[in-house]
Amino acid sequence: MTVIHKIKELREFLNLYIRDDKSIGFVPTMGALHSGHCDLIKRSSAENDITVVSIFVNPIQFGKNEDFDTYPRTLAEDCKIAAKSGANIVFAPAENDMFKGGIVSYVDVENLQSNLCGLKRPGHFRGVCTIVAKFFNIVKPNKAYFGKKDIQQLTIIQKMTDDLNFDVQIIPCDIVREQDGLAMSSRNRYLSDSERAHSLVLSTMLKRAVEQIDGGQISSQKVINMIKDGFNAIESLKIDYVSIVNKQMEDVDTISNGDIIALAVFIGKTRLIDNHIIGEPVCF
Ligand code: PAF
Numbered sequence: 001m002t003v004i005h006k007i008k009e010l011r012e013f014l015n016l017y018i019r020d021d022k023s024i025g026f027v028p029t030m031g032a033l034h035s036g037h038c039d040l041i042k043r044s045s046a047e048n049d050i051t052v053v054s055i056f057v058n059p060i061q062f063g064k065n066e067d068f069d070t071y072p073r074t075l076a077e078d079c080k081i082a083a084k085s086g087a088n089i090v091f092a093p094a095e096n097d098m099f100k101g102g103i104v105s106y107v108d109v110e111n112l113q114s115n116l117c118g119l120k121r122p123g124h125f126r127g128v129c130t131i132v133a134k135f136f137n138i139v140k141p142n143k144a145y146f147g148k149k150d151i152q153q154l155t156i157i158q159k160m161t162d163d164l165n166f167d168v169q170i171i172p173c174d175i176v177r178e179q180d181g182l183a184m185s186s187r188n189r190y191l192s193d194s195e196r197a198h199s200l201v202l203s204t205m206l207k208r209a210v211e212q213i214d215g216g217q218i219s220s221q222k223v224i225n226m227i228k229d230g231f232n233a234i235e236s237l238k239i240d241y242v243s244i245v246n247k248q249m250e251d252v253d254t255i256s257n258g259d260i261i262a263l264a265v266f267i268g269k270t271r272l273i274d275n276h277i278i279g280e281p282v283c284f
Contacts, residue, residue, distance in 0.1 A: 001083040003090045007098075007138055010091050014052070018140065022049035026141030026168075027087070028132060031055040032072040032186035036176040038085040040145040043173060045086030052139050053082045055092040060099075061127030072189060091139070098134065107133045109156045109163070112249045116152050116262050117273070120240055128153055129160050136166050144168050149175045149183050151260055151275050152249055174283065175274075177203065181284040183274045190270040198234050199267050202274040203284040205230045209261050210282055218255045220244040231265060240264035240271065 004010045017024060025048030027040045037053075044051040055078055062068035075092055082090050107129040112118065118125055136144070146154045158170045176184045181203030182196075191199055205227040212223055227242045243262050246252050252259050257279035264273045276282070 001079070001087055001090065003079055003092060005092055005094060005097070007093060010052075010089070010138060013089065014139065017050055023142045024048060024139060025051040026135065026139045026144040027051065027053045028135055028144065028146075029053060029055055029078075030057045030071065030186065031078045031092075032074055032189065033078045033081045034176075034184045034186060034188075036147055036149065036184035038081060039176050040147060040173050041082060041085035041087050043171070044143065044145050045088075047171075048143060050088040051086060052089045052091055052141065053087045054135055054139070055082075055090055056098065056131070058127060058131040059095065060130060061124050063121055063123065066121070067187075067190075070190075072186060098131070103130075106130045107160060107164070109160050112152065112156050112159060115245060115249045115251065116241060116243060117264065118152060118156075118249070120264065125153065125156050129156060132157055133160065133164070133166070136161075136168055141168050143171050145171045145173055147173050147175060148277070149185070149273065149275070151262065151277070155247070155249060177284055181207070183272075185272060187270055187272065191267065195236060195267045195270065198236055199272060201230060201234055201237065202263055202265065202272060206261060206263065206274060206276045207282065207284050210276060210278070213255055213278060220252050220255050223255065223261070227261075227263070234267075236268055238266040240266060 025044030027044050029037055041053055057071050059068055079090050106126050108126045109129055113125050154172055161170055180200055182199050209223050209227055217223055224242050231237050231239050241264050244252055244255055245260050245262060259278050260275050262275045
């Protein structure tokens with residue numbers, strides 16, 4: 001596996017493959033790789049001739065009071081994990097190469113953002129879309145792999161790709177969980193032992209919600225209240241949002257298949273998200 005830091009070098013390297021009509025799979029990440037990322041890399045490597053993994057903690061997707069400064073940066077370890085999972089290239093650009101001279105052009109998807117993380121983290125998806133668009137232009141992938149844990153991100157990236165005619169297929173990948181149900185996230189490593197124990201309430205409440213819905217409950221508000229009651233029983237937990245939305249990320253009153261139960265909470269200082277798409281196999 002090759003580690004490349006410069007955009008120009010990556011382009012020269014990839015051009016050799018593009019000339020030979022080789023397919024390129026792309027897994028964008030911010031590093032601190034975990035089994036969820038490994039799944040994306042393995043899938044890309046099975047479906048493409050070469051797989052590029054980007055590792056870049058993107059400053060423009062973090063809000064002022066968020067964890068940009070403390071976000072884990074573990075490049076050496078990440079390279080080992082990426083190589084083991086089948087990556088051919090790790091692309092880890094420096095900030096001054098990605099934002100040479102400062103940028104004033106941004107990509108913003110106008111709808112799909114007025115709820116969930118779009119509402120709670122203003123400017124976040126503009127930062128995500130801009131960096132992903134830049135990576136698409138640099139890597140020119142045939143397929144790009146995104147986890148369903150960030151379901152709003154996945155939905156917005158798909159819309160951006162369609163709207164701007166990026167010639168790339170977006171591949172949604174299932175949420176990967178720890179054995180006890182906690183969804184994999186780079187931020188899980190912030191959790192103390194007691195916070196880690198409390199974090200299980202996310203998957204537990206999702207499971208209870210699915211049980212209620214399977215039992216015939218269709219009132220969104222009733223399911224939301226049940227989840228909030230479960231969360232409120234934990235002192236160190238602060239609810240950011242508990243919502244049930246349709247594919248357009250709009251709140252629904254009556255639940256139907258394909259709707260999404262979306263959760264975001266702070267456990268101590270750590271913000272965790274999770275979700276379940278109603279009708280999809282339960283994996284917790
Ligand atoms: O999901 C992430 O890790 C990031 O939002 C992404 C897609 C790598 C863009 O920085």
